Amino acid sequence: MIIKSSTDEIQNYLVDASNFRGYCDAIYIPSGTMEVMNILKEANNKKQKVTVAGNGTGLTGGRVPQGGIVLSTEKMKNIIEINSEHKFAVVEPAVILKDFQDKVREYNLLYPPDPTEGNCFIGGTIATNASGEKTFKYGSTRVYVNKLEIVLADGDLLKLERGRSISEEYKLNLKTESGKEYRIEIPVIDMPLTKNAAGYYCKKNMDAIDLFVGSEGTLGVIIKAELKLVPYPEKIISCIIFFNNEKDGLNFVFDARDKSYRTRNKKSTANIDALALEFLDENSLNFIKEDYPQIPANVKAAVWFEQEVNSSNEEILLEQWMQLINLHNGDEESAWFAANEKEKKNLEEFRYKIALKVTDYLAQYNVNKLGTDMAVPNERFNEFYYFCTEEMKKNKFNYVAYGHFGNSHLHLNLLPRNESEYEKGKIIYKGIYTKAIELGGTVSAEHGIGKIKTDYLLEMYGEKVLREMAKIKKQLDPNLILGYGNIFKESFLK
Amino acid sequence: MNIAVCVSHVPDTATKIKIGDDNKTINKAGVTYIINPYDEFAVEEALTWKEKAGGDSKITILSVGGDSNKETIRKALAMGADDGILLKDDNPRDSMGIAKALSKEIKSHKFDVVFCGKQSVDYDAGAVPQMLAEFLDYSCATVVVALKMDGNKIIAEREVEGGREVVELELPAVIGAQKGLNEPRYASLKGIMSAKKKTIEEKPAAQAENLSEIIKMYSPPAKQSGRILGTDASAVPELVRLLREEAKVI
Ligand SMILES: Cc1cc2nc3c(=O)[nH]c(=O)nc-3n(C[C@H](O)[C@H](O)[C@H](O)COP(=O)(O)OP(=O)(O)OC[C@H]3O[C@@H](n4cnc5c(N)ncnc54)[C@H](O)[C@@H]3O)c2cc1C
Numbered sequence: 001m002i003i004k005s006s007t008d009e010i011q012n013y014l015v016d017a018s019n020f021r022g023y024c025d026a027i028y029i030p031s032g033t034m035e036v037m038n039i040l041k042e043a044n045n046k047k048q049k050v051t052v053a054g055n056g057t058g059l060t061g062g063r064v065p066q067g068g069i070v071l072s073t074e075k076m077k078n079i080i081e082i083n084s085e086h087k088f089a090v091v092e093p094a095v096i097l098k099d100f101q102d103k104v105r106e107y108n109l110l111y112p113p114d115p116t117e118g119n120c121f122i123g124g125t126i127a128t129n130a131s132g133e134k135t136f137k138y139g140s141t142r143v144y145v146n147k148l149e150i151v152l153a154d155g156d157l158l159k160l161e162r163g164r165s166i167s168e169e170y171k172l173n174l175k176t177e178s179g180k181e182y183r184i185e186i187p188v189i190d191m192p193l194t195k196n197a198a199g200y201y202c203k204k205n206m207d208a209i210d211l212f213v214g215s216e217g218t219l220g221v222i223i224k225a226e227l228k229l230v231p232y233p234e235k236i237i238s239c240i241i242f243f244n245n246e247k248d249g250l251n252f253v254f255d256a257r258d259k260s261y262r263t264r265n266k267k268s269t270a271n272i273d274a275l276a277l278e279f280l281d282e283n284s285l286n287f288i289k290e291d292y293p294q295i296p297a298n299v300k301a302a303v304w305f306e307q308e309v310n311s312s313n314e315e316i317l318l319e320q321w322m323q324l325i326n327l328h329n330g331d332e333e334s335a336w337f338a339a340n341e342k343e344k345k346n347l348e349e350f351r352y353k354i355a356l357k358v359t360d361y362l363a364q365y366n367v368n369k370l371g372t373d374m375a376v377p378n379e380r381f382n383e384f385y386y387f388c389t390e391e392m393k394k395n396k397f398n399y400v401a402y403g404h405f406g407n408s409h410l411h412l413n414l415l416p417r418n419e420s421e422y423e424k425g426k427i428i429y430k431g432i433y434t435k436a437i438e439l440g441g442t443v444s445a446e447h448g449i450g451k452i453k454t455d456y457l458l459e460m461y462g463e464k465v466l467r468e469m470a471k472i473k474k475q476l477d478p479n480l481i482l483g484y485g486n487i488f489k490e491s492f493l494k
Numbered sequence: 495m496n497i498a499v500c501v502s503h504v505p506d507t508a509t510k511i512k513i514g515d516d517n518k519t520i521n522k523a524g525v526t527y528i529i530n531p532y533d534e535f536a537v538e539e540a541l542t543w544k545e546k547a548g549g550d551s552k553i554t555i556l557s558v559g560g561d562s563n564k565e566t567i568r569k570a571l572a573m574g575a576d577d578g579i580l581l582k583d584d585n586p587r588d589s590m591g592i593a594k595a596l597s598k599e600i601k602s603h604k605f606d607v608v609f610c611g612k613q614s615v616d617y618d619a620g621a622v623p624q625m626l627a628e629f630l631d632y633s634c635a636t637v638v639v640a641l642k643m644d645g646n647k648i649i650a651e652r653e654v655e656g657g658r659e660v661v662e663l664e665l666p667a668v669i670g671a672q673k674g675l676n677e678p679r680y681a682s683l684k685g686i687m688s689a690k691k692k693t694i695e696e697k698p699a700a701q702a703e704n705l706s707e708i709i710k711m712y713s714p715p716a717k718q719s720g721r722i723l724g725t726d727a728s729a730v731p732e733l734v735r736l737l738r739e740e741a742k743v744i
Pocket of ligand 1: 016017051052053054055056057058059061062063073093114115116117119120121122123124125126127128129130131132133216217218220221222223355356359446447450483486
């Protein structure tokens with residue numbers, strides 16, 4: 001085990017990609033399960049706060065400590081097994097997502113969760129229930145977690161396997177390796193009908209594993225996971241289309257989304273069924289124009305789509321996409337079509353660039369992230385999008401709007417240039433999340449709540465539900481040492 | 495204007511190359527192939543020339559190699575080229591063998607200009623454009639980063655060590671494209687669809703004996719793993735000393 005405590009050495013652990021900053025006494029870097037258990041046992045005895053750190057790409061300050069120690073998983077980075085016959089892999093938490101994806105590709109397998117930032121740790125993606133471009137078709141991280149090994153706050157080990165511990169209605173029983181039992185009451189709530197990473201997963205007859213996926217380091221340390229893999233598609237077509245009218249771009253997305261749903265329900269293989277459906281508004285395109293001078297002049301929106309094809313349906317599908325592009329006045333002459341693997345990667349990078357530039361912007365102006373991670377039910381998305389962009393225009397605030405629009409999920413990033421603009425932005429932001437909640441949406445679809453979105457979660461679920469969620473936390477972690485400040489405001493932990 | 499572009503089909507620059515058991519070829523398992531990146535500049539240049547010249551200008555793509563080269567020819571067709579010809583030979587050829595096959599075909603067409611990449615990133619010999627010009631008796635400029643048409647002449651800027659060289663050439667000419675010449679376009683959906691429908695003409699590549707032979711292929715020595723001198727500011731003086739005295743970079 002490595003322990004770091006000099007100011008220089010711990011700097012990097014006091015921040016994440018949201019630019020939210022914290023403080024702590026030391027960084028503990030265990031190299032295996034036993035060490036994790038010992039660190040937690042000791043901290044629990046001392047009632048010392050422990051913040052779990054992945055690779056720090058989080059956007060909500062989740063891994064940023066508020067005193068105590070940081071437990072960094074970085075040394076636990078082995079891929080233990082890839083089983084191509086039964087299509088699963090067993091990994092330690094600090095395996096880097098994109099390396100893992102490249103590795104399973106060698107076995108002709110795909111691990112679908114693909115947050116735009118591929119440098120995150122798999123442990124981090126499980127802790128935040130991350131999702132990405134392919135979530136439109138394949139769902140979020142949760143779906144791919146078969147088994148978990150978790151060290152609880154008192155150092156006890158909990159092993160979970162999907163299908164093995166299901167709650168009886170809202171009563172969930174857990175049994176640790178040492179034989180300790182927990183009887184947990186799951187709050188009775190309606191989770192939004194969208195993808196969601198806000199608060200604990202709570203459902204009637206739910207799987208215990210789902211409580212821990214997305215728990216943001218507040219219930220335990222994930223030290224091992226078995227993940228489900230799927231066959232790698234025979235071929236993926238990838239294309240960016242530009243629109244001279246924003247509305248056309250949006251309608252194109254909605255139409256492609258609806259067509260994809262219809263295809264999935266009927267299980268036909270020669271109809272549009274997008275893998276990814278991403279949107280970038282005019283501001284976003286201008287924001288990255290210096291990196292991509294080839295972006296055509298005067299365009300108002302771009303849509304990036306991917307579609308799985310095989311040799312028998314490729315031509316029909318290309319034909320169908322072309323018709324859809326024409327129907328919505330997309331410019332197919334200026335479209336960028338990836339003709340090989342390398343170009344496909346280039347298009348992914350194009351989409352990554354916008355997210356990356358926002359992160360750079362925050363660091364440059366030294367302001368915290370003020371970006372929406374909200375999703376609303378599909379039928380309300382159009383209304384939500386226009387509400388948000390109108391708000392921004394009305395307030396003459398700089399912003400970029402892009403995101404996983406196939407999932408009705410908007411990343412609208414406000415771009416304040418200083419602290420006073422940031423404060424002003426926060427007021428606009430409040431109006432936006434209030435609207436998302438009113439439309440039946442979520443305040444976080446994929447980044448989680450961390451420390452910077454606790455207010456919004458409270459607004460979304462209300463005090464009673466949060467108290468019930470906090471009760472689960474207090475049962476599993478009575479000394480409140482884990483992930484202090486994540487998900488719950490301090491007042492809920494008393 | 496009648497334009498030819500010669501393209502080669504090379505391993506993706508992002509793949510890790512492993513050397514085969516014979517120590518003379520690469521292990522092709524799991525390697526994806528792409529159009530040679532310098533050839534993309536050549537195709538793009540041909541497209542802009544065609545657009546400027548208008549009329550019944552035509553671009554023909556030529557490639558020497560096996561069936562899989564058709565994928566790269568199609569990529570160029572999808573970008574907007576008109577015809578494709580595969581000069582088929584499943585056996586590996588050296589630069590001379592490739593240049594001979596290309597020149598034989600080019601002679602029968604009367605092309606005004608032939609664009610190539612300045613080199614192919616598989617073997618990096620950087621010899622085909624020059625050899626081709628010699629066999630055809632065309633003028634030639636390689637490592638070209640800017641091009642202008644001026645009547646029957648071409649003004650080309652070449653990248654040379656530490657600067658640029660401006661040369662004037664007569665048509666017909668062979669041009670070897672360098673990075674920076676232009677920004678290659680992506681294929682459009684329409685381009686992809688029409689490229690799928692086009693037939694690529696296939697002919698045996700003209701006979702030619704290889705004049706060079708690969709005796710051995712080996713990987714460069716593995717990079718030495720880094721040394722951690724310390725993780726805080728106290729390591730800086732030692733780092734500076736090593737950079738100065740050992741690595742001699744400052
Ligand atoms: C440019 C950019 C684009 C992004 N795009 C997306 C996107 O498309 N989709 C998306 O979902 N996210 C996205 N993110 C956010 C981020 O990449 C994800 O949240 C990622 O899952 C975080 O992983 P990490 O290893 O960096 O975790 P960290 O930031 O280190 O930690 C995140 C949270 O997980 C907890 N945690 C980490 N490891 C463990 C563990 N082993 N056990 C228990 N708790 C743990 C931490 O305590 C913290 O609360 C993006 C970020 C950036 C910078």
